[in-house]
Amino acid sequence: MAAEISRRQLLIGGGAGVGLIVAWAAWPRRYGARPAAAAGETVMGPFLKIGADGHVTVIVPQAETGQGAWTALPQMLADELGCDWRTVAVEPAPIGPLYANALAVEGLAADVTPVPLRKVTMRLADRWAADHEAMLTGFSTSVRAFERPMREAGATARALLCMAAARRWDADWRACDTQAGFVIRGNDRLRFAELAAEAASLTPPKTPPLRAPGEGKLAGQPLPRIDVPAKIDGSMRFAADVRLPGMVFAAIRQAPPGDSRLVHLDKEAARAVPDLVAILDNPGWVAAVGDNWWAANRALDKLAPRFETKGGLPDSGSIDAALAKALAADGHSILSHGKPDGLLGDQAIHADYSAGLAAHAAIETPAATARITDGRLDLWVGTQAPAAARAAAARAIGVPEGDVMLYPMPLGGGFGAGFDTRPAEQAAILAQKLGRPVQLMWSRVEECLHDRFRPPARARLSAALGPGGTIAAWRAQVATPATIRDTVERLYPSLPIEHGGEPAAVEGMLPGYAIPAFAIDHHPADIALPTGVLRGETAGVTTFFAESFIDELALKAGADPLSFRITLLGANPRLAHCLSTAATLGGWEGGGKGSGQGLACFAGYGSFIAVMAEAHVGADGRITVSRLTASVDCGRAVNPALVRQQIEGGLLFALPAAIGDPITVTRGLPDQRRLGALGLPKLSQLPELQVDIVASTAAPGGVSGLAVPPVAPAIANALAAATGRRCRTLPLRSAA
Incomplete structure (x- = not known):
C-alpha cells in the first residue's frame, strides 16, 4: 500500500466537528501521527486545519527558538492558500516521519560519514528518516526544508476550497481564486469556514496549482510575527510555565564528565529546608524536590553533593594538549x-x-515537565529534536516510545542547546520515582557548568x-x-x-x-x-x-x-x-x-x-x-x-x-x-x-x-x- 500512495494523496485529509479524518486512514501504520482536530475544526491535511469561525491553523514541524519559524512557514502556506494573516494560528506538529527535516537529515548523514563512503551516507539518511522520525530544527534549514511542503499544502487546500465553491456556483473551479479568507469569483464570495468540511471530501488536482512568485499577497512581506504578542504580554508558555495538579518542582546537580559517582550528601542539613519534598539521586546526578523551585535549589545547596571521578578530568591545559596532539598526528x-x-x-x-x-548562554535555562498516568508519560519540553527527546525519555524509564506523549514547547533561545535530551530524561525519571507530576529546571549555574x-x-x-x-x-x-x-x-x-x-x-x-x-x-x-x-x-x-x-x-x-x-x-x-x-x-x-x-x-x-x-x-x-x-x-x-x-x-x-x-x-x-x-x-x-x-x-x-x-x-x-x-x-x- 505504501508504494501506491503518492505524496499528493498524503497531503489531503478532511473532517469536521469532532475531528473526522478522511484520507489519513489510507496511510501506512508507521505514518500514524496526525494533527488533532478540536470541535469545529476541519483537518485539510498534515499541515493545515480550518475552523468554523474562520481561523486557519498551520501545523509547523519546526521548533520556535526565536528565529521566526512559527511565522515564516505559516506565511508560505498562507500565501498559497490566500487567507487573512490576522486569522492564522500555529500548532506544533506531532512526532512522525512526515514531519522529518529531510534537508537536515541528508546534511547530517553526510557530515558523519567519510567522503569515500557516500553510498553509506545515503543508506544512513534513508534509515534515519524511516526509523527515527528525524524531526530536527537547526542548521538554518527550516525555510529551505519546508518551503515546498508548505506551499503545496496551501495550494492544494486552495484548489479544494475553490472546487467546493464552484459546485455551489455551478462554475469551473479554475475560474475561482482565494483572497483574505474567501473564495471569490467576480462578485461571488464564500468564507473558507463555510466550505472547509465539504472541500476536505473532494479529490484534489494531480499537481498542486502553485502560484507564480509574487502572485500571492503575503510572501515577501514583512508581516508581524505570530509569536511576538504572546511573548510581549507574557502569555507564551514555555516548559517551565506548565502547571499541573499536584505538581512539585525539582532542581538538580550533575557530575563532571567521565566515569563519576556520587560520594557525599548532607541529607540532614537539607531536610531542614522548608517545603522540601524529596531527595532523589541517580547515577551522575542528584535532585532535590520541593513545593517550589526555590526550596528545591536551597536544599541542593545544603546537600553539598560531592562526586568522585575515575581517571583524570580535563582542564584547559589538557584540552590544549589534546588539540596539539591531534594536529601533530x-x-x-x-x-x-x-x-x-x-x-x-x-x-x-x-x-x-x-x-x-x-557557550550557548540562552535566556531560558533547560527545563522539562513530566507526568506519568497509568504507565504513560506526558512530557512538556523545549527541544530541537522532539523524536529523539521522546525516545531518550522512554529509554530512561523503560517504557515503549508509543507510551510517551511529548508536547514540544517553544524555546527561549536554542542555538543548538535544544538538541540536549538530558532534561527530558531526568524529568521522566523523577516523575516515575515520585509518582506525581514534576517540573525540573536547571539553575543558571548548572546550565553554565554543563553546557x-x-x-x-x-x-x-x-x-x-x-x-x-x-x-x-x-x-x-x-x-x-x-x-x-x-x-x-x-x-x-x-x-x-x-x-x-x-x-x-x-x-x-x-x-x-x-x-x-x-x-x-x-x-x-x-x-x-x-x-x-x-x-x-x-x-x-x-x-x-x-x-x-x-x-x-x-x-x-x-x-x-x-x-x-x-x-x-x-x-x-x-x-x-x-x-x-x-x-x-x-x-x-x-x-x-x-x-x-x-x-x-x-x-x-x-x-x-x-x-x-x-x-x-x-x-x-x-x-x-x-x-x-x-x-x-x-x-x-x-x-x-x-x-x-x-x-x-x-x-x-x-x-x-x-x-x-x-x-x-x-x-x-x-x-x-x-x-x-x-x-x-x-x-x-x-x-x-x-x-x-x-x-x-x-x-x-x-x-x-x-x-x-x-x-x-x-x-x-x-x-x-x-x-x-x-x-x-x-x-x-x-x-x-
Missing part, C-alpha cells in the same frame, strides 16, 4: 583537488590559529600565492572534536555511524574563492569534554581561521584586502556583490594601518554574506567594536523583517565568542558559572548595525546562523589594521 582528508603540496615550496606562507570553547560548548579547535594553514594576486595552493589542517558525529550518536544511539574524519568539522575552511589546488584535513581530537552544536556551527571557528588568513595573504601580496578578495571571486558573483556592497555601505578606505577596518565573507546554508567591522583598542586595552555593516543575499526573502532580525541577532550573538572572556576549564567543569562571567557586551557597548538585504529571485537560503561566522574574522582583521598586530586566537585579545 595524521589527519583525514575531507576535500582535495590538484596537488597543493607540490606548490607549497619555500615561499609558502604559514600560520597557526586556535579557538576556545564558546555542551562549541568545540575548541586548532588549525595550521599554508598557502602559496600565484601571479596577479591569486592563490595557487591552499592547505588547511584542523584539529577539533567530531562534534556533529557525537551529537548524532547521542540523539540516535542505534544508528550505524562511521568514525573518522568529519566533513562538518572543517566546513568553512575552503572559502568561496577560486583556488586551483587545495587540501582540507580533519584531525579528530579527544578533549574528554562533551561538546555540542552552536549557532553558526563549526563555521563560527573555521571562517575565523580562513578569512583571517586571507587578510594575511593579501598583506603578503601587497593588495587591498577588498581587491584581493574580489579578484578571487570571479566565479562567485553573489558573494562578490555582498562584499562590494558591504564595503561601500561601510565606507571602506582600504583597510590600511590605523584604519581599524576589516572585512570577511561567508557562503553557507544556500546564502551569502559579507561583513565589514570597525574596531579599535582603547587606552585600557579593551576592544571596542563601533560598527558592523553586513550585506546579505539569501535568495527570496519570505519575510524581510525576519531576515533582518536574524542577521542583526547573529551579528550580536557572535560578539561574545569574538571579544568576550575566554572559557577556562578546571577539573572537568568551566570556571565561568554565571552569564556575567562570559564577558557579554552591555547595551551601551553594542556596535552600530547596518544590514543590506539583496533583492533576489533565487531560491530561499538559510539565515539563522548565517551572520555568525564572518563576525570574528572581520573584527580580527579590523584590529590588525588598527594596531598592526595579528591576533590568531579566539576570543581575540588586544595584547596578542
